[in-house]
Amino acid sequence: TKPIIIDCDPGHDDAIAILLALANPQHLEVKAITTVGGNQVLDKITDNALKLLSFIDADIPVAKGAAGPLLGQLVTGEEAHGDSGMDGPDLPPSRFKPVEKHAIELMADIIRSSDKKITLVPIGPLTNIALLLRAFPDVAANIEEISLMGGGIGYGNVTSTAEFNIYVDPEAARIVYESGIPITMSGLDVTDKAPIFQDEIKALKERGEVSHMVGELLDFYSIYSRKLGYEGSSLHDPCAIGWLLRPDLFTGQCYHVEIETSGRATRGMTVADRRKVTEGVNNVRVLTDVNRDAFMELIFDALDFHDRN
Numbered sequence: 001t002k003p004i005i006i007d008c009d010p011g012h013d014d015a016i017a018i019l020l021a022l023a024n025p026q027h028l029e030v031k032a033i034t035t036v037g038g039n040q041v042l043d044k045i046t047d048n049a050l051k052l053l054s055f056i057d058a059d060i061p062v063a064k065g066a067a068g069p070l071l072g073q074l075v076t077g078e079e080a081h082g083d084s085g086m087d088g089p090d091l092p093p094s095r096f097k098p099v100e101k102h103a104i105e106l107m108a109d110i111i112r113s114s115d116k117k118i119t120l121v122p123i124g125p126l127t128n129i130a131l132l133l134r135a136f137p138d139v140a141a142n143i144e145e146i147s148l149m150g151g152g153i154g155y156g157n158v159t160s161t162a163e164f165n166i167y168v169d170p171e172a173a174r175i176v177y178e179s180g181i182p183i184t185m186s187g188l189d190v191t192d193k194a195p196i197f198q199d200e201i202k203a204l205k206e207r208g209e210v211s212h213m214v215g216e217l218l219d220f221y222s223i224y225s226r227k228l229g230y231e232g233s234s235l236h237d238p239c240a241i242g243w244l245l246r247p248d249l250f251t252g253q254c255y256h257v258e259i260e261t262s263g264r265a266t267r268g269m270t271v272a273d274r275r276k277v278t279e280g281v282n283n284v285r286v287l288t289d290v291n292r293d294a295f296m297e298l299i300f301d302a303l304d305f306h307d308r309n
């Protein structure tokens with residue numbers, strides 16, 4: 001099994017990513033869940049993570065990280081994720097509490113003490129990961145890979161060029177992309193090829209308790225997708241877990257990718273050099289396509305697993 005740490009801001013699709021990871025204990029061992037200000041303010045999204053884990057009875061360490069980006073003010077994703085950050089189902093209060101450590105301390109402790117290299121799965125803004133690498137540079141040597149959701153080499157979703165997770169903290173993203181740690185990027189290029197459709201959401205609500213709860217999450221989440229003119233709702237964050245579970249379902253290409261931090265119309269853009277004459281080494285594997293139907297089956301199976309357990 002691969003030991004992983006999920007750094008997140010739940011977040012509808014974050015919640016599904018967490019459920020997907022926890023449903024595959026033979027492949028992934030979730031060592032901790034750390035939270036970062038993003039889709040909503042830190043307290044709200046941390047509470048969402050704890051409520052979700054309580055709901056499925058998974059006692060995994062949760063640590064709070066950065067409340068906002070390295071520079072400037074937090075931009076939230078309230079329009080897509082609602083006032084709670086995870087609107088839709090009425091989840092009971094959490095039985096768990098966050099650990100008394102900052103996210104980057106918990107991450108560093110886990111990485112340093114692990115026999116196997118740790119894979120990081122950031123599915124929110126990259127603030128915590130940048131802070132970790134700056135505060136504790138020694139940990140980089142024991143990180144296997146970073147499988148992240150963020151960016152897009154063709155387009156953005158917050159602006160025409162920038163995707164939310166990178167847009168919220170471009171300075172942090174730049175530190176991570178320049179870290180030299182192998183990165184697999186599930187950006188909009190691939191995640192928009194993983195939409196869940198209305199009939200599938202309806203089917204979820206006719207299954208067990210966890211599937212039903214996810215159906216309610218997706219009912220809310222799909223309102224915003226429809227507003228943007230999409231037929232389905234992109235399951236962004238689950239792609240970063242899906243890649244670790246079933247790389248065979250994905251197509252990708254390695255590029256040198258830089259983060260634009262100062263552009264007037266392009267701040268937060270992931271700029272990929274597609275010329276193949278790039279001077280720097282390719283630092284990122286950019287996922288570009290996924291077998292949607294097989295990926296959806298993976299999600300449905302994961303939710304079945306939780307319904308049974």
Ligand code: BDR
Nearest residue numbers: 011013077123164165236
């Ligand atoms: C990303 O932004 C957030 O709203 C989602 O949770 C996902 O991580 C998609 O752009």
Ligand code: CA
Nearest residue numbers: 011014123124
């Ligand atoms: Ca997210």
